Amino acid sequence: MSQTPDATNQRRPALVNWLGYLALTLLLALPAAVLTVRAGAWQQGLLIYAIACAGAAILLLLAVLLMLLPRFAPWRKALGGRALLALPGALLLLSLLGAGQYPRIHDISTDLQDPPAFTAAPQQRGPGSNSLDTDPATVALQAQAYPDLQTLRTTMEYGELFDKAVRVASDMGWDIYLQDRNAGVIEAVDTTAVMGFKDDIVIRVRTNAEGALVDLRSVSRVGVGDLGANAKRINAFLASLQQR
Numbered sequence: 001m002s003q004t005p006d007a008t009n010q011r012r013p014a015l016v017n018w019l020g021y022l023a024l025t026l027l028l029a030l031p032a033a034v035l036t037v038r039a040g041a042w043q044q045g046l047l048i049y050a051i052a053c054a055g056a057a058i059l060l061l062l063a064v065l066l067m068l069l070p071r072f073a074p075w076r077k078a079l080g081g082r083a084l085l086a087l088p089g090a091l092l093l094l095s096l097l098g099a100g101q102y103p104r105i106h107d108i109s110t111d112l113q114d115p116p117a118f119t120a121a122p123q124q125r126g127p128g129s130n131s132l133d134t135d136p137a138t139v140a141l142q143a144q145a146y147p148d149l150q151t152l153r154t155t156m157e158y159g160e161l162f163d164k165a166v167r168v169a170s171d172m173g174w175d176i177y178l179q180d181r182n183a184g185v186i187e188a189v190d191t192t193a194v195m196g197f198k199d200d201i202v203i204r205v206r207t208n209a210e211g212a213l214v215d216l217r218s219v220s221r222v223g224v225g226d227l228g229a230n231a232k233r234i235n236a237f238l239a240s241l242q243q244r
Contacts, residue, residue: 016066063086104225107138112139116185116215120177154214162184169203214241218231
């Protein structure tokens with residue numbers, strides 16, 4: 001009677017071993033990419049990150065295909081373990097591919113006709129940072145992508161609203177570097193949790209006949225697109241401000 005060979009009495013194929021070595025290398029490349037970005041070499045770090053994610057997805061697919069082949073049946077458990085090593089990078093690749101739904105812009109405002117102006121941010125940003133000048137092309141893209149971003153109108157008293165805006169910004173973890181009550185301007189920087197990217201925010205508080213108006217503008221210091229981060233930040237702030 002013939003018996004199906006198992007992994008205990010066969011030498012593991014080199015392909016299975018190398019798949020594991022590569023999967024582990026790419027897994028370790030992910031935190032290395034984050035550290036590279038945080039060290040200031042963000043372009044190189046993002047390149048490493050993208051390569052690691054794409055490579056992990058390829059290895060995951062290869063591991064699954066090998067598991068389906070009868071020849072590699074004795075090593076399906078080993079292949080499964082290697083597939084798990086590649087899974088994080090493959091999942092991160094899916095999130096990167098989902099970035100295509102966001103426009104390639106990094107300057108978002110609630111007021112497209114008269115965006116809040118930064119005064120202290122130019123001194124906070126490095127020489128290689130994105131420009132703070134308003135780009136008409138960016139304005140058009142934002143109007144199409146984020147039509148819900150609008151000026152917040154409230155009957156709240158000016159001083160109360162200004163103080164509340166400061167508290168909300170602080171509670172959201174923003175580092176406030178300018179508070180000008182007379183001008184109605186608050187400027188701050190928000191640092192992303194993983195990559196450590198810094199985005200500058202200006203909050204403008206004004207009065208009108210009905211009460212007060214609040215506008216925000218959030219601009220990334222580096223990069224072309226922001227994966228929707230600036231719009232999400234503005235929406236989160238406005239939602240929190242209205243709940244107070």
